[in-house]
Amino acid sequence: MLESETQRFAFRNAIARLIETCKNTTELKQIHAQIIASPKLAKRDHEFLISRLLYFSAISIPRFLSYAISVFQRIQSPDLGIYNIMIRAYATKRERDCDTLSCPALKLFKQMLSNGIAPDSLTIPFLVKECTRRFDVGSGRCLHGLGIKSGHCGDIFVQNSLTSFYSTCGWVDSARNLFDEMCDRDVVSWNSMITGYLKGGNLDEALRLFRSMKNKNAISWNSIITGFVHGCRTKDAFDLFREMLCLSEDDNNMVKPDKITIATVLSACAHVGAFDQGKWVHSFLTRTGMECDMVIGTALVDMYGKCGYLRQALDVFEEMPEKDTLAWTAMISVLALHGHCKKAFEAFEKMEAEGVKPNHITFVGLLSACAHSGSVERGRQCFELMTKAYLIEPQVHHYACMVDILSRAGLLQEAEKLVRGMPLKPDVFVWGALLGGCQIHGDVKLGERAAKCLIDLEPLNHAFYVNLCDIYAKAGRFEDVKRVRALMKEKEIRKEVAGCSLIEVDGTVHEFSVTGSAEIVTKQIAWILNALNGEIKLKDDMNWVQYYILEIQ
DNA sequence: GATTAACACA
Numbered sequence: 001m002l003e004s005e006t007q008r009f010a011f012r013n014a015i016a017r018l019i020e021t022c023k024n025t026t027e028l029k030q031i032h033a034q035i036i037a038s039p040k041l042a043k044r045d046h047e048f049l050i051s052r053l054l055y056f057s058a059i060s061i062p063r064f065l066s067y068a069i070s071v072f073q074r075i076q077s078p079d080l081g082i083y084n085i086m087i088r089a090y091a092t093k094r095e096r097d098c099d100t101l102s103c104p105a106l107k108l109f110k111q112m113l114s115n116g117i118a119p120d121s122l123t124i125p126f127l128v129k130e131c132t133r134r135f136d137v138g139s140g141r142c143l144h145g146l147g148i149k150s151g152h153c154g155d156i157f158v159q160n161s162l163t164s165f166y167s168t169c170g171w172v173d174s175a176r177n178l179f180d181e182m183c184d185r186d187v188v189s190w191n192s193m194i195t196g197y198l199k200g201g202n203l204d205e206a207l208r209l210f211r212s213m214k215n216k217n218a219i220s221w222n223s224i225i226t227g228f229v230h231g232c233r234t235k236d237a238f239d240l241f242r243e244m245l246c247l248s249e250d251d252n253n254m255v256k257p258d259k260i261t262i263a264t265v266l267s268a269c270a271h272v273g274a275f276d277q278g279k280w281v282h283s284f285l286t287r288t289g290m291e292c293d294m295v296i297g298t299a300l301v302d303m304y305g306k307c308g309y310l311r312q313a314l315d316v317f318e319e320m321p322e323k324d325t326l327a328w329t330a331m332i333s334v335l336a337l338h339g340h341c342k343k344a345f346e347a348f349e350k351m352e353a354e355g356v357k358p359n360h361i362t363f364v365g366l367l368s369a370c371a372h373s374g375s376v377e378r379g380r381q382c383f384e385l386m387t388k389a390y391l392i393e394p395q396v397h398h399y400a401c402m403v404d405i406l407s408r409a410g411l412l413q414e415a416e417k418l419v420r421g422m423p424l425k426p427d428v429f430v431w432g433a434l435l436g437g438c439q440i441h442g443d444v445k446l447g448e449r450a451a452k453c454l455i456d457l458e459p460l461n462h463a464f465y466v467n468l469c470d471i472y473a474k475a476g477r478f479e480d481v482k483r484v485r486a487l488m489k490e491k492e493i494r495k496e497v498a499g500c501s502l503i504e505v506d507g508t509v510h511e512f513s514v515t516g517s518a519e520i521v522t523k524q525i526a527w528i529l530n531a532l533n534g535e536i537k538l539k540d541d542m543n544w545v546q547y548y549i550l551e552i553q
Numbered sequence: 554g555a556t557t558a559a560c561a562c563a
Binding site: 048085123128156163220221259264298299301302330332364397 | 554555556557558559560561562563
């Protein structure tokens with residue numbers, strides 16, 4: 001008896017291991033049939049194996065989900081564990097594969113409740129995560145209530161998922177209340193709360209919390225660095241990265257920069273043009289033997305390209321063993337940025353030939369290549385290709401590119417027709433492209449119309465008034481210039497965000513802006529000029545350094 | 554049977 005029990009157990013475990021090796025649904029089906037037909041298995045083994053099968057097909061290999069669903073539908077009375085697997089599977093599924101209108105995870109949960117099965121402290125975090133992803137504040141709050149009623153809100157996973165939910169959905173105060181009420185907080189609780197402040201733009205409170213944290217992990221560092229990059233405090237982000245690096249040199253410190261840190265820092269370098277810093281990160285990768293995967297490869301292409309180094313971007317790209325849509329898109333966008341329209345399209349053809357599907361951003365890259373090179377016909381063909389062959393619904397920025405192409409080429413009437421006829425509400429980029437065209441080609445009437453729409457959209461944006469003034473000035477209509485200037489004064493329109501520049505010297509990024517005190521600005525500029533001195537050969541008639549020195553004194 | 558937090562292309 002005991003021996004047969006042992007044999008049965010071994011047989012069961014062998015099948016369980018076999019499930020993990022399945023490569024396709026045919027193999028899954030064969031094992032499934034064996035489970036159903038085998039006389040050696042007891043009822044509880046059968047249940048165990050079906051749940052293993054379900055777990056493997058629903059969670060481990062997401063593309064087997066449809067098979068998991070068919071298995072699930074055949075289970076007569078699923079228990080809590082089975083429901084948890086399916087709810088989790090739906091909740092972790094990517095948006096694009098998902099039914100966006102209904103929420104299958106919540107539907108299943110309702111079905112579970114109506115079958116008299118109560119959730120546990122695992123069910124709730126899965127569902128809350130789904131609400132977070134969907135920004136579904138209503139359902140998330142209901143789940144919070146349900147958690148309180150069912151006595152699961154003392155569970156740290158439930159609390160953390162709710163903190164993250166409120167943080168991500170912009171309810172930072174609710175997140176903070178929850179956070180403050182928690183008896184025990186772990187690193188996830190702190191990270192979720194910090195992310196909430198970062199997403200809400202309260203960077204200083206995020207930093208304060210970060211500083212008061214005892215056990216930071218790589219995610220804490222990555223979150224704060226990313227938050228500062230997104231909040232345009234690049235210099236602080238670089239300083240934090242350096243601090244992280246210094247700490248990681250200490251062998252007792254387990255926190256080391258990982259791929260996500262690197263990807264974030266590279267994108268920050270790309271954003272501000274910090275080439276030395278970016279190059280240093282690249283050498284850091286080589287030195288530490290960190291694998292240059294697709295994400296980092298893409299970030300490097302983007303960084304070199306945006307910093308003006310096309311050759312290096314191409315080198316990195318060519319060395320990438322695998323290239324996905326994002327990698328190709330980054331390369332195409334970089335070629336476009338450098339004005340190589342033809343090469344951008346050649347890259348696109350290669351991408352198609354390799355069977356990588358373009359997405360809507362790839363077409364933004366291609367269309368901007370056309371805009372930069374004045375290729376009107378090519379732009380039109382590209383738009384057609386996107387909509388007719390790839391069935392990509394054009395978004396506002398595709399229209400903005402098309403309007404840009406047409407208006408730069410002086411086809412202003414056609415551009416306006418496109419704007420008026422587009423199925424989406426034109427945004428500031430669309431009208432802005434038209435206004436830009438009017439500026440180039442001196443079309444006052446259309447410029448006035450475009451400027452009016454822009455001012456309706458963003459009444460306090462100074463740029464549109466300035467552009468309009470420029471059009472009037474070009475046409476010699478100085479009375480109108482005065483009128484617009486007076487209007488700006490009356491409405492108290494000023495440049496909202498002070499102009500700010502970053503300059504890199506010896507690998508350190510220095511930030512200076514016009515809002516600083518005169519003394520600081522002067523000091524900074526004098527310092528920068530000093531740094532530039534010797535690097536630039538001054539021409540007699542263009543002694544701009546001298547000019548600036550005179551200006552600031 | 555299993556849990557929550559961070560990243561790249563416009």
